Amino acid sequence: MQESEVRCDLQSLPDEQLARRAQEGCAASFEELVRRYQVPVLHYLRRKAFAANDVEDMTQETFLRAYRKLRHYRSDRAFRPWLFTVAFRVALNAARNEKRAEQAKTMGDLVLDAPPSRRGSDDHETRLRLWSIAEDALSEPQFTALWLFYVEQLSVREIGYVLGRSAASVKTALFRARKRLEPYLREFTMEG
């Protein structure tokens, strides 16, 4: 069978089946999953406005961890929330590392490699004004809940799975996030 034919076959398979095949050692199935989720994962990590290189490293780290932890994936569950759980943890670790580096810098410690600027280009920030505000105003779980709900269209239960929280807690996080962002939205509307 030609490689292109195999790829066509894989493209028609659902994520969960691909993940199951990858668990059984099918590298092509995992590659198809990487192809499908590169953009969503990159997008999710980029909203944090880490430096571009860092975001690519974090995306690579996410897929590498997913590959290593593939045996923990249960094929009777949706693959997308599972992958975003990995991405969420990678983002959390990166944020913690950055916070530590910033604290070290503030305390006057010798920091050889200064952390890259969290903010991207001005253009990026202009386009993502509300998301940029959300990044500053919301906690990490609140922000992720908001992203997964509006961008990835995950259900509350699935978001709860990603964040390790109950569905009720996710609903509360969404309501609070909405409440925090509404004044800014009103301001933008008046500007517009």
Next chain:
Amino acid sequence: MRDSTFSDRDREFFSDSRLGRRLRQEVAEDRPTFSPSLHARIMAAVESEPPSQINSRPRLPHSRRAERAWNPFTIATGMVAATLLIGLVLWRFAADHRRPDEAPAAGGGERQVAQDRTVPGSDFTLSPPEVLETASSLPDIAIRQLQLTLVQAQDRQWAYLDHDAAVARRLVESQFPTGLAAADTP
């Protein structure tokens, strides 16, 4: 994939809100494109993973994992049960072999009890409490066996009383010349 914990009304409230529209609009404008170089980089990193870190065995469904989880538990339970069984056998063995050495008088006591059973009353040199006192140095099991034997012996002491009474009555009756007296009657 929607769930029941979030009602349609709630979802509508969130999704159709101005906030939701604005957030979706922002990310739609900022969506990155697929990067072949990043894809190649990720796959190169994945392929360079050492085989030991890749678990090719798929995760079993919950029910089958539960079955597998029983195996070590069953093994542990079996080991504990076997240990207890061996301990019990050894304890019984030790108890059986300690009895004659540790309580030589007890053997005499048992023999005495046997004698008492065969000839009740005649050679009864020790009363049951005395026998028990004598046997107090025996291991617990031996004492319990002795108690049981004594109780049984006491129960059987009157077991053939009716039979013995009938025999005695016939013996006494045979001593009286009842037939002769009837014959002499004019």
